[in-house]
Amino acid sequence: MKAELLFHQRIDYDDGAIVEMVLWRVKSPVPPSTHGLKYSLFYGRPGVREVGYDNERGKGDHRHFQGVETAYRFSTVERLMADFWRDVKRLRGNQ
Numbered sequence: 001m002k003a004e005l006l007f008h009q010r011i012d013y014d015d016g017a018i019v020e021m022v023l024w025r026v027k028s029p030v031p032p033s034t035h036g037l038k039y040s041l042f043y044g045r046p047g048v049r050e051v052g053y054d055n056e057r058g059k060g061d062h063r064h065f066q067g068v069e070t071a072y073r074f075s076t077v078e079r080l081m082a083d084f085w086r087d088v089k090r091l092r093g094n095q
Contacts, residue, residue, distance in 0.1 A: 003027075003038060019043050019088065023077065032060040035074060041084045043091070051087040053080060066091075 003024040011019040024038045033055045043051040052064035053072060063072040065087055074080060 006037075016045050017043065017092070018045065021081075021084070030055050030057050030060075032058075033074065037074075037077070039077075039080065041080070043084075043088045050091055051084065053084050063087075 003026050005022070005024055007021065007023040009019075009021050013019075020040075020042045022040045026036055026038045029035055030038050037055075039054060041051075041053040042049060049064055050066055053062075054064075055061045055074070061072040061074040063070050063083075072083075
């Protein structure tokens with residue numbers, strides 16, 4: 001089974017900012033993650049990531065926020081989306 005695309009959305013804001021969210025189901029976890037999802041959530045402008053949540057081989061689940069990368073504890077897709085949108089709203093000034 002190849003990766004199955006579960007969700008993809010892109011939002012282009014009038015001020016040039018972009019949100020792009022992609023979520024796949026994978027046949028086996030992306031190590032060291034232990035869940036069966038691969039995801040990439042992005043907020044920023046072309047060439048500038050201000051907020052990002054993703055999991056990649058060798059790094060696992062992690063968060064990027066204004067140039068700082070930290071580990072992220074994945075629990076559910078709903079929590080992931082809520083955390084991502086909280087960060088985006090914080091930067092856009094509409095908490």
